[in-house]
Amino acid sequence: MSVLLTAVATLGAIGAGSAAILYMVGQKFKVEEDPRIQEVQDSLPAANCGGCGFPGCASFAAACVKAETMDDLFCPVGGQTTMDRVAEILGQKAPVAVKKIAVVRCSGTCESRPRTNLYDGVSNCTIASDLYGGDTGCSFGCLGLGDCVDSCTFDAIHINPVTMLPEVVEDKCTACGACVKACPKDIIELRKQGPKSRRIYVSCVNEDKGGVAKKACEVACIGCTKCQQVCPFEAITIENNLAFIIDDKCRLCRKCVPVCPTNSILELNFPPKKDKPGTQKEETVTITA
């Protein structure tokens, strides 16, 4: 019995002694941290996605507290409401940011863009693109191997098994930009989400000459300049045989959409319009191993 008591007493004494030492050390080497950093961090989404440009939410919170103005700081995941809350904590004004969303600028489905060879290497876009232009005639378009899917921490981008193209889930996309960085072909772009999620963009990145592009893919931009001519707001530029709609200038008038001979300009979430005459063409599939 006495052995037991001795053991309890000894261990108890060691425990109490250690606790006292730890407390004193804790007090002596206490790191003074601005309490607002923790407060700001608590109001952030804790996704640690890096979309703000900082390694994680904690470093973003520290940067917010340290910064004099909040003009360059924005949490794409939390959006405007989060930034307003952060601004309130810090007694500053949050900049009004436009909500953005990732768009995939390639519409080359299996039907519109015939396969010219089979790729059986590693299922990784970066490795495939280091190797060659891809398994279709278009060396600019989507490879469909899903680097963007792997990079997304919000489960907001998936490869459609029918088209083999990635599709963005609008409700989940936070515009963190991870997929933009992951895509070796620079197909994904962050664009303004637009009012009621309505937006227009050229869904192609092919810089080949018109004929070559069209041969490789039915829905390729051929750089014909028709959209540029019809645009009343000078929102369309054409460089390297490729049209691009500047979303700051675009007023969503949709005049460019019907004039595009290859239907490469996409309109999203607009109410339905009258049917356009389709330009369906019979396709030829050539396979070289």
Added chain:
Amino acid sequence: MLKTFRIGGIHPKENKISAGKAIQKIDIPEQVIIPLSQHIGAPCQPIVKKGDKVKVGTQIGKSVGYVSANIHSPVSGTVQKIDTALDSSGYKRDAVFIKTEGDEWEDTIDRSNNIKREFNLSSEEILEKISKAGIVGMGGATFPTHVKLTPPPGTKAEVLIINGVECEPYLTSDHALMLEKTEEILVGTTIVMKALKVDKAIIGIENNKKDAISRFRELIKSYPNISVEELKVQYPQGGEKQLIDSLIRRQVPSGSLPISVGAVVQNVGSIYAIYEAVQKNKPLVERVVTVTGKDVKLPMNILARVGIPLSNLIEKAGGLPETTGKIVSGGPMMGKAIASVEIPVTKGTSGILIIPTLEAKRKAMRDCIRCSKCISVCPMGLNPTLLMNLTEYEVWDRAETNHITDCIECGSCSYTCPSNRPLLDYIKLGKGRVNTIIRARKN
């Protein structure tokens, strides 16, 4: 015992089907496409324009920058256009399209077949000629030869090593060249020895090419400074660093060039091209290409001009077999599958290998079983499975400290992996990334 390198190595089936076949000629098609980037380094600047008349040997591309090589017309005819064309990189890049008319050569080129042994040129004059002729390493790496033959300041070449190993299975183009142009290669070797100011050269040949070894042994009697060494058949015996280890028992330190141990290695194909450039004024416009494969009707070695589509060569070898699963430019270990047979022959095309469907399919990848076979076969002493994982998780700093940049991309690790893991695919990606990071840090 036969000489070989000390670390790693594998023994793939040799499959040298086209060995011993004489070098065949091939007709020049109506149009040739000459890519302006056929070497490592900056692409050439075209110096011809649409409508210009060219002869065989007329310079059409000017090298820009130090690491670059001139390009000459392989045919006579008219320049049709300068446009992009698919080449072995798998992407469309700038190329000169020439419509063939006759076969007229530049007057300066000596087209006779007799061997010219004497030369009276200084080291600088030889290098100038090599540089002008646009010669690149013809073993496949296509590094500009004049750069390789100019040792950086502070270093000195002690020995010239001629690489006649051809350790890639299937390929026989160097073998064919060594049999038919033995003496030319020896003259070329003396030229390069003069250029490098060295008095010793060793020709390394794997002992599966006994006929080539005995041909050289017969002829070196009149070349006292050149010796021939028989090497064990082991892949990658022809790797520059492995060959140096095998022949002179020196190991090139990590991150250094062979010149740091006093060696310069040249492929026999490059040596023959140097002979032609220096003695016959002929620029590099043609090379020997092996067309082979288990189901190919007439496996052969073809002397093809640059710019001829690969499809013409395949046609000459009896056409594309029905069983074709994959077409590889180069050998089975380091070659690259091509997406189209319309890409042209370039200075670095050592072979066209047609693999039947059954063998072409990649087997499904399984989990790593930690057998460490990849580590034991790596001729550079690396840890491939670790490097693959580091690349997959983008841990670039650790990939660098584990010497990912030392990888010679021989593929021994992927070949030996019982779980069919794509080790080299990832390591190549990681190597590229780490090299980019290192370059960015230097600037």
